Amino acid sequence: MELRQLKIAQPELVSAVDMQIALIEMQRRVQSRVPLPWIQMDLEWLRAQHRAGRPIVRFRDLPIDWTDFRLALRQTADILRRFDALERADHDQIIALGREGHALEPLVADWYDRTAGLREVDPAAATQAPAGLDHVLVLALRPFLARSTESLAQQIDVSGWSRGICPFCGWEPDFAVITPGADRRLICGRCLAQWNFAPLDCPFCGNDDRTQVTSFATRDGRYRVYGCDVCHRYLKAYDARHAARPVMVTVDSIATLPLDAAAMQRGYA
Numbered sequence: 366m367e368l369r370q371l372k373i374a375q376p377e378l379v380s381a382v383d384m385q386i387a388l389i390e391m392q393r394r395v396q397s398r399v400p401l402p403w404i405q406m407d408l409e410w411l412r413a414q415h416r417a418g419r420p421i422v423r424f425r426d427l428p429i430d431w432t433d434f435r436l437a438l439r440q441t442a443d444i445l446r447r448f449d450a451l452e453r454a455d456h457d458q459i460i461a462l463g464r465e466g467h468a469l470e471p472l473v474a475d476w477y478d479r480t481a482g483l484r485e486v487d488p489a490a491a492t493q494a495p496a497g498l499d500h501v502l503v504l505a506l507r508p509f510l511a512r513s514t515e516s517l518a519q520q521i522d523v524s525g526w527s528r529g530i531c532p533f534c535g536w537e538p539d540f541a542v543i544t545p546g547a548d549r550r551l552i553c554g555r556c557l558a559q560w561n562f563a564p565l566d567c568p569f570c571g572n573d574d575r576t577q578v579t580s581f582a583t584r585d586g587r588y589r590v591y592g593c594d595v596c597h598r599y600l601k602a603y604d605a606r607h608a609a610r611p612v613m614v615t616v617d618s619i620a621t622l623p624l625d626a627a628a629m630q631r632g633y634a
Contacts (some may be wrong), residue, residue, distance in 0.1 A: 367616040381619050384448040384509050385393050395437045402428040416529050420535035424477045427509045438463045438504040451497045458495040481535030505557050509558040529568030533558045534574035541602035542612040570596035592633040599633035
């Protein structure tokens with residue numbers, strides 16, 4: 366409903382909204398079939414992971430049905446292609462990868478471990494991958510990863526985690542929310558988990574010099590942008606302190622697309 370109202374309020378975002386709705390509907394269909402995993406972890410291992418700054422969801426913990434994953438991969442690529450968010454050649458390569466017998470499972474496992482910081486990055490492998498593959502894998506894996514994160518979030522206290530990457534899957538934040546209590550919570554761009562982070566520190570490079578952080582807001586104060594003047598990256602946030610609803614990443618990330626342009630014009634990436 367929020368997305369459809371956004372189409373009326375900001376007609377220039379119609380295509381982006383329609384793509385988001387298609388992705389949400391696809392992910393919900395897949396996630397409805399994903400069982401809630403029962404994950405038990407040794408407390409000392411968890412403490413060691415936290416001390417080392419490593420995420421706690423391992424690939425083998427994910428309740429992946431590979432028939433469902435292939436469907437999610439294909440439908441994600443099709444949706445992105447339909448809305449011109451993926452080149453035809455890259456779409457065809459990704460679809461072909463999903464048909465290569467048992468080759469997909471080790472490819473996805475290796476990608477997850479590398480992007481979670483659990484394995485070294487192979488530059489040669491990265492150059493051979495189709496452009497846009499990371500984006501497709503993030504969206505296709507989300508129904509399975511989100512189920513594992515939901516399970517662990519109820520069992521594990523991550524309040525002591527102070528790093529700029531997700532404590533569950535190791536991905537970077539894609540959005541943030543300023544809570545009614547004025548805390549800032551980062552939101553993972555892959556599994557949508559949330560964790561507390563210093564209000565003005567840069568999650569990407571760790572810059573904690575507030576004079577090197579530029580912040581600006583929309584006129585209504587609903588959204589903010591934090592730009593780091595050290596690494597020149599930025600992060601958008603939803604300000605829930607005076608909002609009528611909680612943050613809705615699937616809505617707010619689209620509603621703030623004009624802020625992306627504003628941040629890029631100021632030299633942030």
